[in-house]
Each structure stands twice: as C-alpha cells, then as structure tokens.
Amino acid sequence: MSAAGTKAALQELPPSQAKLLLVVEDSAADAALMLRELRKDHCDVLATVVQTAVEFEQQLKQRRPEVILADYNLGGWSGMETLEILRREGLDIPVIIVTGALGDVLAVECIKQGATDYVLKDGLARLPEVIRRALREKTERTLRHHMEEDLARKVDELARSNAELEQFAYVASHDLQEPLRMVTAYTQLLGQRYRGKLDETADQFMAYAIEGAQRMQVLILDLLAFSRVGRQEMAPTTVDSNAVMKEALHILNAAIQESGAVVTYGELPAVLANSTQLLQVFQNLIGNAIKFRGKQPPCISVQAEKNDRHWRFSVSDNGIGIAPEQTENIFVVFHRLHTRKEYPGNGIGLAICRKIIARNGGKIWAESKDGAGTTFHFTIPLPATGETQGPPL
C-alpha cells in the first residue's frame, strides 16, 4: 500500500502554527508509527509522507517542508540521498534519518553528510524532542546567518564610506590647492605692488584677503596631511622608539631652546609601528607640551610601560592643562580651545595623532586638570605572535 499523500494534522491548532513535516518512508506502517509518536507528544506538525525521490522533490518544491524525516533504507534509494538533493537545491532544511538499525560508521557518515540527527525505529520516543531541537537549531542558524550577513554588509558599507571620505578629503584638498595658490599669490602681488597707492581702506581689504587666503592654504595642507595618514600603506616594522624620540627632540630643538624646556625620558622600547608616523606623534605631543606651557619653563617626561597586550607611552607636562570635559574634543579635526592669538595652530596635530594611533591598533587619550599639567597616553599593541618584544634598547 502506498503511503504517499497520507496527511495527518496532528493537532487542532491553526495550520499556520503547525510545522510542515515531510516524511520519506516506503513503509506505511512505519510512517504511521512515527506520526503516532508525534501525536502522543502533542508535537504540532503537519505531515506529508512520500516514498520516491521524484515525490520527494515535488513536495520540496510545493510545500517547502520545515523538517524532514527520512528512512535510511528506501528500497531502491536511501534517505541519505535526500541530503544530496537538498544540497543541490541549496536548501537548508534539517533532515533526521530514521532507521531500523544503523551501525556506528553509518551513523557518523549520516552526520558528516549533513543529517541533523538519527533516530532508531525502536527508539521513536526520542523523535518529538529531536524534531523540536532540529527546528530550534534551524531558527538559531537562520538568525545567526541573518545577523552575520547584516554585520558583513555594515562592515562593507562602513569601509566603502570611509574610503570615499578619504578620497574626497584628499581630492578636495589637492584640487583646491591649485586655484587657491593663484588667489594667494595674486593677492600678495597686489599687496606688494599697490599697497599705499590706493586708499587706506583698499590696503585693509587687501590685507584681509591675503590673510584669509593664507589661512585657507594652511588649512588645506593640514587636511591633506590628515587624509594622507589613511592613504599611506604603512608597513609596520620594529622601531626603536629611543631613536625616534631623539629625532623628535632634534626637530623640536629650536622650540626647546627658546622655551627652556627640559625633556626627560627613560628607556623606551622597540615597538611594531611605522617610524615616520611614530615620529609625528612624538613631535606633536612634545611640541604641544612646549606650546601650551604655563609660566614655568616646560618640564616634560616621556615614559613607556608594558602590559600583556600593549606598550603604553605617556607624555606628561607641567603646562596650562585642559579642562577635564575637553579632553576628548581636542582630538577632533580643527577643534581648538584657544584663539590663534593666544596659541597659534589649526587644531590638526592631535587629530593626526589619533588617526595614526588608531590605524596602528592603539588608543590615545589625555588626562588633565585645568591649570595643572597634562598627560597624554597612547598604546601600541604588542606583535600578535606572542613573541616578546625584545628588551628595551
């Protein structure tokens, strides 16, 4: 007797609640036994029984079952072939192999081929729980899959919009330079040739125009430098930060002499970084410590401490300090806390530092009390290999 087409509504709940179950079984008696077990357990399924591979594929297309019970031995074919068919159709439907007897080797093979579980015919009492678990796992899998897709898409979008932003900043600043150079040069030339030949107001106007053009030129160069941090392919190498420190002090020599600054530093480590960029960070931080000095000559100390994940560098000064609520704002591009008259600059240095450190996998932050000095901390991760960084040089 054919079991095909036998349908059994197992509960009186609305069918939309019932899970669609496809039973692949050539023995009507066995199919009936399975369904009885489910009924006993109030397992809410709507079952269809099929015998042949053709019927199976038809049902797959027509009803899209949520879970499949397949007999291992189907006289002419095997329940294992349902796995092959699902794979071919690209369908993720849990398959539970139901069989009279299954050796360990075959059981392992079933799971390897993608069956969710297997149930022996003399242990059908397990069936309801196995089905429930299969459905639960499927739901979780689907959810996880959606979340992963969602995350991948967001990461992708973010990377693209970041790249576009970099490109935009770069092109804008690069292409703006050319016309701006004309404005700057010609207003300066006007100033040189015609100052004092028109009236006083004209001289003032020219001075404003020259000043504005020059300021914009500096801003564009700063923006270009900032966007360049993202564009440089940095190949981190092992860098002796003592050497980088010495170079920074050499570059800042004039400012150090002029301000009477004393810069002290202990043994600094070798770190994995881009030396040019590390130099820029040291130079900006120490340069700031000198620039934002109080009445006393600047006293600046640079230290490095290691923990199990990174080196933490600290640059401390006795300068004017920063109000605690401002210690994050100072890292924003073009954000300044003082007028240009008080302290010259455009507010790009710390933004560049943050970008460099972030690209190197570290963090940078500031601690300060208004009027009582500032300490900048930044971290540089240890190499991922777990190898030690070598002793301080």
Next chain:
Amino acid sequence: MNPSFHLLIVDDNPADVSLVREGLAEAAYRGEIDRVGDGAEALAFLNRSGNFGRAVTPDLILLDLNLPKLDGLAVLAAIRAAPELRRIPVVIFSTSQLSRDITRSYELGANCYVTKPGNLTDFFSALKAIDRFWFGSVRLPSRAE
C-alpha cells in the same frame, strides 16, 4: 646676463605663466621666454612642426605635470627619447607633492623637480634659484650640435 638664453615654459594655466614671468623679471632674467599651453603643443614646438616652424630650441624647459592632451611625464619621456632633444635640461615645476610624481619624473630623466610654492615670496625665490643656477652656475650644452 646673457640675453641669448631661451626658456620654454610648458604650462596650461595663464595665471601661473604670468606669475612665472613676474618672478623671472624680479630675478632679472633677460633671456627669451616662449610658452606653450599643453603637452602636444610642447612637442610640436620642440619638433618645429605645425605653427612652430621657426621655433628656437630652448636652453631649458620649465615643465608642468598636469597638462591637457599629453601630460608632463609623457612630454618628458618623449624629450628623453628624441636624440636631438634629449640633452635639453628639464625642470619639473608642478603643484604636485606626490612622491609618485617626483620619483617618476627623475626616473624619466628630469634634471630637477621643484614644487610650486603656495606663497608668493617662496614662489619668487624658487624662480630666482632656478634662474641663478641654470643660467648662472651651470654650463649648458650648445644649442646646435
């Protein structure tokens, strides 16, 4: 100052060309200045083809990189590939600060690379330095050889 010098400026921006002329005037350069506005014109001028049948081979070429039709690097490559032109010194005078442009220019045989300064004073100093070096210190190859 030797008035027989010939300088060829290859630059598409008239405002820049005018600034170069002003700078050279301040530097007291008294030679001839010819100017072409794109890469194709530059090669026509140097090869005395088309409208440039009576062009004088320059002693020095001041070459911008970002040019219409044929860019500066292509012009430079063509100059270095032509036996009758390859001896002419070429000074790249460009806004670009990209190390890629700088390296490529030298690879293709530029004699020096000068970035156009944004500030007028620096712009004029650069031209003065070019004038003093190329038309003062340096021995240039003779024009007809």
